[in-house]
Amino acid sequence: MLRRLFGAGIYGFWMTAPSQDVVADLNRRIADLERQLKSAADDNARLWNEAKEALERQTATADILKVIASSPSDVQPVFDAIAASAKSLVGGFSSTVFRFIDGMAHLAAFTPTTPEADEVLKSTFPRPVVHYAPFRMTQAGEVTQVPDTEELRDEIADIGRARGFRSMLFAPLMNKGSSIGFIGVTRVQSGTFADHHVQLLRTFADQAVIAIENARLFEEVQQRTRDLSRSLHELRTAQDRLIQTEKLASLGQLTAGIAHEIKNPLNFVNNFAALSAELTDELNDVLKPAELDAKIRGNVDELTGMLRDNLQRVVQHGKRADSIVKNMLLHSREGSGERRPTDINALVEESLNLAYHGARAEKPQFNVTIERELDPNAGTIDVFPQEITRVLLNLISNGFYAVAKRKAENTEIGFEPVVKATTFGRPDHVEIRIRDNGTGIAPDVKDKMFNPFFTTKPAGEGTGLGLSMSHDIVVKQHGGTIDVLTTPGEFTEFTISLPRTSNLADKSRG
Amino acid sequence: MSVLVLVVDDEPDVEALFRQQFRRDLRSQRFVMDFANSAADALTRVDATSDNSLILILSDINMPGMTGLEMLPKVKEMRPDVPVIMITAYGDADTRRKALEKGASGLLTKPIDFAVLREEIDTRVAQAH
Numbered sequence: 001m002l003r004r005l006f007g008a009g010i011y012g013f014w015m016t017a018p019s020q021d022v023v024a025d026l027n028r029r030i031a032d033l034e035r036q037l038k039s040a041a042d043d044n045a046r047l048w049n050e051a052k053e054a055l056e057r058q059t060a061t062a063d064i065l066k067v068i069a070s071s072p073s074d075v076q077p078v079f080d081a082i083a084a085s086a087k088s089l090v091g092g093f094s095s096t097v098f099r100f101i102d103g104m105a106h107l108a109a110f111t112p113t114t115p116e117a118d119e120v121l122k123s124t125f126p127r128p129v130v131h132y133a134p135f136r137m138t139q140a141g142e143v144t145q146v147p148d149t150e151e152l153r154d155e156i157a158d159i160g161r162a163r164g165f166r167s168m169l170f171a172p173l174m175n176k177g178s179s180i181g182f183i184g185v186t187r188v189q190s191g192t193f194a195d196h197h198v199q200l201l202r203t204f205a206d207q208a209v210i211a212i213e214n215a216r217l218f219e220e221v222q223q224r225t226r227d228l229s230r231s232l233h234e235l236r237t238a239q240d241r242l243i244q245t246e247k248l249a250s251l252g253q254l255t256a257g258i259a260h261e262i263k264n265p266l267n268f269v270n271n272f273a274a275l276s277a278e279l280t281d282e283l284n285d286v287l288k289p290a291e292l293d294a295k296i297r298g299n300v301d302e303l304t305g306m307l308r309d310n311l312q313r314v315v316q317h318g319k320r321a322d323s324i325v326k327n328m329l330l331h332s333r334e335g336s337g338e339r340r341p342t343d344i345n346a347l348v349e350e351s352l353n354l355a356y357h358g359a360r361a362e363k364p365q366f367n368v369t370i371e372r373e374l375d376p377n378a379g380t381i382d383v384f385p386q387e388i389t390r391v392l393l394n395l396i397s398n399g400f401y402a403v404a405k406r407k408a409e410n411t412e413i414g415f416e417p418v419v420k421a422t423t424f425g426r427p428d429h430v431e432i433r434i435r436d437n438g439t440g441i442a443p444d445v446k447d448k449m450f451n452p453f454f455t456t457k458p459a460g461e462g463t464g465l466g467l468s469m470s471h472d473i474v475v476k477q478h479g480g481t482i483d484v485l486t487t488p489g490e491f492t493e494f495t496i497s498l499p500r501t502s503n504l505a506d507k508s509r510g
Numbered sequence: 511m512s513v514l515v516l517v518v519d520d521e522p523d524v525e526a527l528f529r530q531q532f533r534r535d536l537r538s539q540r541f542v543m544d545f546a547n548s549a550a551d552a553l554t555r556v557d558a559t560s561d562n563s564l565i566l567i568l569s570d571i572n573m574p575g576m577t578g579l580e581m582l583p584k585v586k587e588m589r590p591d592v593p594v595i596m597i598t599a600y601g602d603a604d605t606r607r608k609a610l611e612k613g614a615s616g617l618l619t620k621p622i623d624f625a626v627l628r629e630e631i632d633t634r635v636a637q638a639h
Contacts, residue, residue, distance in 0.1 A: 263599060267621040268523055275530045 053196045060085045061203055068211045073218045078211040079109035082183060082204045087111045090197045092185040093165045096121070097208065098134070099173075099181035105129045108181065117163045124159070138172035138179045143198050143205075145169050148190040166190040171201035173209050183208060237479070244476035248469075255465075259328045266325065270318040277311035280304050328465070342385045344430050344498075345374040348421050351392035358393075359400050368403055368417040377425030381500045387473045388498075394466040395434040395494045396421070401457070402438025402492060409439070429480070432496045440488035449484075474498070512542045513638045515631060518552040518569040518578065519545075519597070531624050532631075541565070541635055549576035556588050564592050565634040568627075571598040571605070579612055586613040595630060597622060 067081045079097040087095035097109040107125040112118050129135040133156050137144045146152060146168040149160035160166060165186035173181040183205055185197075284304050292300065352370055359366050396419060403417030417437065424431040441449065448454045450471040455464035474482045480498040517528055525545040535541060542563075546552035549569075556564065567585060571578035578596055585594060593615035598605060601619035609617050618627065 260599060263620070264521075268521075268527070270621065271527050272523075272530075275527070279530070 050196075056089055057196070057200050057203065060089055060200065061207065064204065064207045064211075068207065068214060073215055073222070075208075075211050075215045076109070078208065082208055083109040083111050086183055086185050086201060086204055089200055090169070090185045090187070090193070092169075093188045094163065095183070095185045097181065097183050098125075100129050100135060100179065103129055105132050105135060113163065120159070120162045134168075134170050134182055134184065135179065138170050138182045141172055141174050141177070141179065143169065143171045143202055145193055145198075147192045150190075160186070164188065167193070169193045169197065169201055171198075171205035173205050173212070175209055175212070180212070181208070241477065241479065244472065248472055248477060255328050259325045262321075262325055266318060266321055270315060270322065273311050273314035273318055277308055277315065280308045280311065284308075327462075339382050339384050341380045342383050342388070343380050344378040344425075344432065345376075345423055347383075347385060347388060348372070348374060348392060348423055348432060351389050351396060352421055354389075355393050355396040355400065359397065363404075366400070366404060368400055368419055371418060371420035373420070373422045375423045375425045378423040378430050379425050381430055381498060383478060383498060384473075387477060391470040391473050391496065392421075392432070392434070394470045395496075398466065399434055399436030399438060399492070402436050402440070404438075406438045406489075427500075429497050429499045432498070433493055434496075435491060435493040437491045440490050440492050441484065441486040442488050446484065446486065450482075512539055512563065513565045513635055514542050514544055514563045515566045515568065515634075516544050516546065516552065516555060516564060518547075518549065518567065518573075518581070520547050520570065520573040522547065524570075532628075535631075541631065549573055549578065549581035552581060553584060553588070556585055556592075564589065565638045566631060567592055567594040569594060569596055571596055571600070571609070579608060582609070582612040582614055593634065 064078065064081055064085065067078050071077045083095040083097050086092070094113050095111045096107065099106045099108045104126040105128070107122065110118070110121060133152065133154055134144075146156065149157050149166055149168060151157075156168070160168075163186070165188055167187045167190045169185045170182045171184075172179040173183070183201055185193075185201060187193075284301075287297075287300055287304075349372070352372065356368070356370055359368075399419040403419065407415060407417055420433075420435045422431075422433040422435070424433075445456055450467050451464075452468035453464040454468070455462035471482055474480045474496050478498055480496060482497075483495045484492065485495070486492040517524065528543060528545075529536060532543065536543060544555065546555055552567070552569070556567070569578040569581065578598075582594060582596070585592075594613065595616045595618060596609045596614045597618045597620060599620045601617070606617045616630070
């Protein structure tokens with residue numbers, strides 16, 4: 001009756017002692033439930049741990065990815081972060097990241113332990129990979145474990161002892177099927193590593209490879225941009241040079257054209273003036289025997305005299321105009337058109353001779369001492385030889401003019417006009433110096449002297465084109481520099497610097 | 511009959527210039543000078559003088575219409591015995607080569623050196639006598 005009232009499993013207050021079977025049955029059921037509860041609790045705990053580990057792994061992965069994103073060109077922060085994460089998550093003793101570069105194993109990152117142990121680690125690397133056990137072990141691409149370092153009879157055991165660990169886990173960094181490095185974690189205790197730790201390290205290894213690849217691509221893009229930028233600059237320079245060469249050519253043609261046009265009428269002026277001077281002399285001769293009134297003869301003589309003098313003046317000015325035209329034609333003469341390797345010393349020597357003999361032919365009483373100091377290292381460079389010759393002729397003849405002027409102006413005893421040519425060969429350029437001990441250049445003239453049509457020579461003697469052309473040829477056509485040092489009353493020195501190579505395959509007209 | 515030098519140049523003042531330069535020779539009739547102001551005109555003149563009086567032709571190169579170089583082979587065909595000297599402002603090697611190839615005996619550059627020209631004429635005048 002009580003049983004029915006209180007249901008199964010409840011023992012009554014007054015002891016109607018249950019049977020032995022019932023107790024046993026109940027006990028069994030309790031034990032079952034206890035087992036189930038325990039099992040459920042265990043499962044719970046396990047799932048909880050797995051979730052925790054997964055979360056840890058995801059967090060660590062996300063953290064490393066953040067480092068990769070924030071440091072696209074530098075892999076060091078990524079390796080440092082991976083080493084630190086690996087060690088803390090595995091609960092390890094230490095962690096290292098290695099890279100294999102050109103057959104050598106390099107220590108890329110590590111977690112510090114003790115100063116002495118760290119020294120041991122650092123001093124062992126870089127070292128050749130062929131003798132390095134982890135390299136051999138990770139070549140297959142699999143994560144590898146060493147549960148007990150003492151079992152390996154090689155240096156790893158030694159290192160383990162020296163550093164203080166007994167077990168190791170390596171995850172190789174794989175790129176295109178071969179190992180380019182690995183991440184290693186160590187533990188003080190021996191034994192195998194848990195699966196989730198292996199998984200973790202595998203993930204870190206993949207991320208390290210991504211980071212390396214990222215950095216490489218980033219650097220490639222940077223390099224590509226630098227190359228393109230440089231190419232653009234070179235193209236622009238080449239374009240400028242081409243324009244300049246064309247300008248020089250067309251200016252040359254213009255000057256040549258004008259000069260030729262002027263030559264013709266100028267020839268007639270000179271010819272007829274000379275003839276007319278002769279004819280006035282003939283007139284004089286014709287009139288000599290004539291019987292003329294003294295006054296009339298006086299007038300006639302005066303008039304024929306003036307006629308002859310006038311005509312001689314016309315001849316004289318005509319000759320000046322002629323030399324100006326010749327000068328212009330000289331400056332505008334078109335070059336050979338080709339840029340070619342030229343022995344600089346030979347060119348300087350030839351220019352000196354041309355200038356000297358030219359000056360002597362024009363004024364036989366002109367005297368100057370020519371000195372040369374030609375550097376054997378000057379060698380050969382690519383230039384437009386006729387143009388550089390023109391520049392040198394211009395500078396040398398300017399030097400002649402200056403020393404002649406100084407000689408004429410001063411009454412210094414023992415003043416020796418000297419023009420000196422020097423060459424210097426440097427690795428990437430050649431210098432040519434033309435120095436004269438002439439009248440020098442005043443500061444206000446120095447500012448303007450490269451301007452076209454500027455000259456200090458008296459009317460008819462200079463075109464004012466020489467230095468302007470020289471500047472354009474050196475600077476714009478050859479990409480060089482032209483500088484001047486001077487002390488008024490003492491000396492002037494022009495320095496031309498010509499680059500050895502330009503990256504322009506420039507065979508355009510000079 | 512006097513020997514004849516024919517000068518071909520489109521510039522009209524060339525006649526005045528030559529006549530004044532050679533006034534003594536012309537006055538003494540050592541030779542006679544004739545002037546044509548175009549290549550076509552010159553060819554007509556050469557055709558007309560089939561006798562030996564023509565001893566020298568002096569011709570400019572740059573002329574409107576037929577140039578001196580174009581006229582040169584034609585005149586040499588007509589009178590292969592008469593030397594032709596070209597006169598020009600352009601003394602470059604290329605022009606010289608072309609002139610000689612076409613049959614010119616020489617090339618003088620402007621401004622003309624009349625002393626040299628006088629020598630050339632003297633030589634021919636001597637040969638003619």
